Amino acid sequence: MKFWGVRLLSFVLAFGFVYGLDVVTQTAFPNLYRLAVLAGLYVTLAVSLNLINGITGQFSIGHAAFYMIGAYAAGFVSQHMYASQPLGPVLWLVVMMAVGAVFAAIAGIVVGLPSLRLRGDYLAIVTLGFGEIMRIVVQNVDPLGGAYGLNVKPFGEPPKILWLVWLLAVLCIAVCRNLLKTSHGLPFIAVREDEVASAAMGVKTSSVKVTAFVIGSAFAGAAGALLAHSETFISPDTFKMDVSFIILTMVVLGGTGSITGSIMAAVALFAIPEWLRTMQVMIPGSSIVAGILAVGIMVSGFRWVQNNYHESVSKRIGAYLACVVGAAVAAVVLSFVLAFIPQLAQQRLDVAMLRMVIFSMVLIILMLLRPQGVFAHHEFSWDWLSKVLRARKGVTA
Amino acid sequence: MNETVLTLTNATIRFGGLVAVNNVSFSLQKGDLFGLIGPNGAGKTTCFNLITGVYRPTSGVIDFKGQNIGGLPPAKIATLGICRTFQNIRLFPALSVLENVVVGAFLRHTTSLASALCYLPPSIKETRALRQEAFELLEVMDLSDVASVRSADLPYGKQRRLEIARAMATQPELILLDEPAAGMNQKEKEDLQSTVRRIRDDFGKTVLLIEHDMRFVMGLCERIFVLDHGEEIAQGPPEAIRNDPKVIEAYLGEAV
Numbered sequence: 059m060k061f062w063g064v065r066l067l068s069f070v071l072a073f074g075f076v077y078g079l080d081v082v083t084q085t086a087f088p089n090l091y092r093l094a095v096l097a098g099l100y101v102t103l104a105v106s107l108n109l110i111n112g113i114t115g116q117f118s119i120g121h122a123a124f125y126m127i128g129a130y131a132a133g134f135v136s137q138h139m140y141a142s143q144p145l146g147p148v149l150w151l152v153v154m155m156a157v158g159a160v161f162a163a164i165a166g167i168v169v170g171l172p173s174l175r176l177r178g179d180y181l182a183i184v185t186l187g188f189g190e191i192m193r194i195v196v197q198n199v200d201p202l203g204g205a206y207g208l209n210v211k212p213f214g215e216p217p218k219i220l221w222l223v224w225l226l227a228v229l230c231i232a233v234c235r236n237l238l239k240t241s242h243g244l245p246f247i248a249v250r251e252d253e254v255a256s257a258a259m260g261v262k263t264s265s266v267k268v269t270a271f272v273i274g275s276a277f278a279g280a281a282g283a284l285l286a287h288s289e290t291f292i293s294p295d296t297f298k299m300d301v302s303f304i305i306l307t308m309v310v311l312g313g314t315g316s317i318t319g320s321i322m323a324a325v326a327l328f329a330i331p332e333w334l335r336t337m338q339v340m341i342p343g344s345s346i347v348a349g350i351l352a353v354g355i356m357v358s359g360f361r362w363v364q365n366n367y368h369e370s371v372s373k374r375i376g377a378y379l380a381c382v383v384g385a386a387v388a389a390v391v392l393s394f395v396l397a398f399i400p401q402l403a404q405q406r407l408d409v410a411m412l413r414m415v416i417f418s419m420v421l422i423i424l425m426l427l428r429p430q431g432v433f434a435h436h437e438f439s440w441d442w443l444s445k446v447l448r449a450r451k452g453v454t455a
Numbered sequence: 456m457n458e459t460v461l462t463l464t465n466a467t468i469r470f471g472g473l474v475a476v477n478n479v480s481f482s483l484q485k486g487d488l489f490g491l492i493g494p495n496g497a498g499k500t501t502c503f504n505l506i507t508g509v510y511r512p513t514s515g516v517i518d519f520k521g522q523n524i525g526g527l528p529p530a531k532i533a534t535l536g537i538c539r540t541f542q543n544i545r546l547f548p549a550l551s552v553l554e555n556v557v558v559g560a561f562l563r564h565t566t567s568l569a570s571a572l573c574y575l576p577p578s579i580k581e582t583r584a585l586r587q588e589a590f591e592l593l594e595v596m597d598l599s600d601v602a603s604v605r606s607a608d609l610p611y612g613k614q615r616r617l618e619i620a621r622a623m624a625t626q627p628e629l630i631l632l633d634e635p636a637a638g639m640n641q642k643e644k645e646d647l648q649s650t651v652r653r654i655r656d657d658f659g660k661t662v663l664l665i666e667h668d669m670r671f672v673m674g675l676c677e678r679i680f681v682l683d684h685g686e687e688i689a690q691g692p693p694e695a696i697r698n699d700p701k702v703i704e705a706y707l708g709e710a711v
């Protein structure tokens with residue numbers, strides 16, 4: 059009884075969350091609406107790739123291919139069939155998600171099969187190649203719009219589907235979390251950890267790998283279906299290799315195998331460049347150089363602290379703070395000093411233009427300081443939170 | 456009463472020019488404690504790999520309870536009832552000690568993946584039952600106090616015991632132990648001997664074990680097969696093996 063109560067409550071909470079997010083975004087931050095949609099899609103993409111890559115350990119790096127297949131399949135069907143069927147827009151979108159998922163899952167089987175023979179780098183090359191091939195194929199198929207792209211406007215206006223996007227994300231998270239919560243998740247991790255040993259324990263390694271590919275690509279396909287309808291226009295360029303790489307970066311940065319990490323990294327990595335894009339601030343070149351140097355000082359300081367302070371937590375936190383303060387002082391002093399170099403001081407640059415530089419710097423810093431990813435293999439849970447809080451209290455007391 | 460579990464008939468495997476196992480034939484009865492010995496590189500581990508399906512025999516028959524299992528996939532052979540440990544420990548490092556054992560027990564799962572993905576009560580119940588079962592095995596193997604430790608963080612001797620626990624969790628009829636005492640101290644070896652005996656006496660398993668330590672094998676096994684350069688050089692009870700001139704020659708200088 060309690061079980062079903064908790065379950066009902068989590069359903070209500072999930073629906074409340076996605077619906078609330080939709081309403082709040084529409085009323086309070088209408089110009090963030092589209093970004094919130096894309097962020098939700100990236101959460102689905104990162105969490106579903108994490109199933110293949112992080113949990114099952116199959117180094118697949120062409121996730122954008124499944125995203126594209128879902129988008130084109132659903133977009134094409136929608137464009138040709140919406141007018142001649144009785145479903146309303148929302149139900150139709152749900153059906154289109156299923157269509158995208160099915161097509162992407164079939165592609166997932168096709169890509170999953172080589173994973174039975176190939177490992178590591180070789181599988182990576184195959185998955186990446188598959189993505190590029192699919193993109194070039196689409197570019198040359200005229201009914202799909204070719205290189206120009208495909209208009210997906212079955213309802214006329216683009217539908218407001220933020221809630222549906224995030225519902226998909228929540229569903230994807232729930233599926234992965236359920237897998238890890240039950241013993242059914244263990245064979246997946248076992249395959250990642252040692253294939254020979256898992257086979258000797260009776261794990262059907264082939265079906266585990268293909269299953270991971272099918273589930274992971276199905277979610278990416280469903281996300282693609284929603285992308286096609288919310289953007290109302292897709293082209294092969296929407297799904298270039300850099301999309302695959304950004305999804306992969308989210309998984310690795312969040313901590314390979316950690317669902318929580320993938321979610322956080324997806325939102326952060328999507329939001330940071332978008333936020334920087336809106337910054338209309340001109341900065342003199344001298345300050346930029348000073349900033350880079352200061353960050354370098356801070357990172358070296360952090361690494362020094364990591365290597366030399368092991369005993370007390372409070373001392374270590376103090377040392378980290380000292381690094382931050384030191385770096386801030388260095389930034390101010392350096393930018394003042396460097397301003398005397400006229401070539402640097404007169405060169406003014408837009409932050410928005412520098413956003414990819416800043417973005418890559420953030421990635422490099424994180425990988426230097428925490429190569430196992432922000433969350434490593436940990437997951438968020440209420441137990442974990444209370445343990446951390448108790449540990450903190452223990453330190454201050 | 457004597458029921459044959461495993462029979463190798465002229466099992467042979469070639470790796471290019473090297474015949475790693477050459478015309479090997481032996482037979483295990485239910486409840487046997489059978490030792491497989493021989494100098495380094497004799498082909499003992501390769502025999503295990505043939506029996507567990509890692510390699511397909513070039514020729515010969517491997518019969519398990521009336522079925523030729525030569526060349527079947529390893530997972531299939533595990534479900535038929537043969538499980539093994541590895542000479543160069545192959546645990547699942549990131550999983551806890553308990554979870555390692557649950558992977559072994561998972562072989563007997565009955566709920567569907569779909570039910571697990573929806574987190575339905577049957578799969579939750581099954582998860583709980585498998586964990587309970589795994590924990591009981593850990594108690595038998597004296598590992599219950601480290602159940603939640605990451606298996607990679609275990610000391611060497613305990614990792615070896617965990618490998619046995621994990622194999623036992625599949626509830627095999629025949630268990631293959633590849634140098635289970637390697638790297639253990641004297642005390643640990645004695646404990647292991649009694650554990651292996653319990654596996655046979657209390658759990659009714661048939662045991663086939665490879666071991667380098669002669670005292671260990673001689674004190675434990677009732678029948679021994681000696682392999683050298685992939686070929687049989689002797690087979691019989693420990694006393695006969697100890698005095699066999701061919702065996703003494705193969706282990707030249709070593710006290711047998």
Ligand SMILES: Nc1ncnc2c1ncn2[C@@H]1O[C@H](COP(=O)(O)OP(=O)(O)O)[C@@H](O)[C@H]1O
Nearest residue numbers: 470473475493494495496497498499500501502
């Ligand atoms: N996959 C393989 N390819 C080529 N040679 C192999 C392979 N596996 C084992 N061998 C060779 O077979 C011989 C027996 O090895 P092995 O069975 O591991 O010996 P041991 O009796 O010490 O366990 C060795 O010479 C080894 O090099």
Ligand SMILES: [Mg+2]
Nearest residue numbers: 499500501542
């Ligand atoms: Mg060996």
